[in-house]
Amino acid sequence: MLYFMLKPIISQLNRNLCALCAVSLVCxxxxxxxxxxxxxxxxxxxxxxxxxxxxxxxxxxxxxxxSVTKTCYAITxxxxxxxxxxxxxxxxxxxxxxxxxxxxxxVSVRIGYPFSQKSKPFARIGQEDFQFxxxxxxxxxxxxxxxxxxxxxHHAPMVEAMKRxxxxxxxxxxxRGTLTTDRYSLYGFTAAMAAxxxxxxx
Numbered sequence: 660m661l662y663f664m665l666k667p668i669i670s671q672l673n674r675n676l677c678a679l680c681a682v683s684l685v686c687x688x689x690x691x692x693x694x695x696x697x698x699x700x701x702x703x704x705x706x707x708x709x710x711x712x713x714x715x716x717x718x719x720x721x722x723x724x725x726s727v728t729k730t731c732y733a734i735t736x737x738x739x740x741x742x743x744x745x746x747x748x749x750x751x752x753x754x755x756x757x758x759x760x761x762x763x764x765x766v767s768v769r770i771g772y773p774f775s776q777k778s779k780p781f782a783r784i785g786q787e788d789f790q791f792x793x794x795x796x797x798x799x800x801x802x803x804x805x806x807x808x809x810x811x812x813h814h815a816p817m818v819e820a821m822k823r824x825x826x827x828x829x830x831x832x833x834x835r836g837t838l839t840t841d842r843y844s845l846y847g848f849t850a851a852m853a854a855x856x857x858x859x860x861x
Contacts, residue, residue, distance in 0.1 A: 713854050716847025720854045722857070727759030731859035733851040737829075745837055747771030748804065752829070752843055754818060756859035760814065763861065764814040771797070772833045773803035780806045780831035784824040784845075789817045795834065805810035806831065822849045827848075 709723040712731075717738070722731045732755040740750060750771040756763050766782075774780070775794035782789045790809040794802025808814055821827060827843040
């Protein structure tokens with residue numbers, strides 16, 4: 660089982676994004692570069708700084724590493740979260756390519772709290788639902804705030820649905836029993852994926 664460790668590199672993104680509020684829910688977005696490391700293959704986090712390849716409205720694209728360890732990812736934070744009075748950690752969604760490991764279009768979500776072991780989170784894009792499993796179902800406490808798709812064959816269909824959509828809603832339940840709803844803007848996602856595919860081709 661692969662899961663990823665998080666190494667945040669703070670990067671403010673607030674400028675100019677409120678202009679998107681007229682067509683989406685992106686206002687207030689603050690981005691961060693995230694280094695994803697496959698623990699099963701790389702025991703320690705890479706010391707290399709991720710390289711920002713571009714900003715595409717609500718999404719940012721980065722690359723890190725080289726050769727077999729090269730990782731490219733598109734990342735965004737939710738435009739809105741509910742309930743608003745719940746204290747949570749970092750919340751974001753990422754689409755990752757790791758060509759050296761044969762991984763493409765891997766969708767992962769960090770929810771900002773430990774999931775309930777009974778939680779069955781899902782993402783909804785238009786009328787389509789995509790099922791996820793949580794790190795709370797593994798033996799690692801570090802993976803408890805994370806979710807990945809149940810069926811890896813659904814990665815590509817979900818990415819295609821994201822290209823067609825405008826908003827993605829992600830729901831999950833915390834270990835305390837709180838149901839949360841996060842809404843992500845998909846504006847800029849198609850351009851972000853084009854940059855991601857170019858940076859980490861098959």
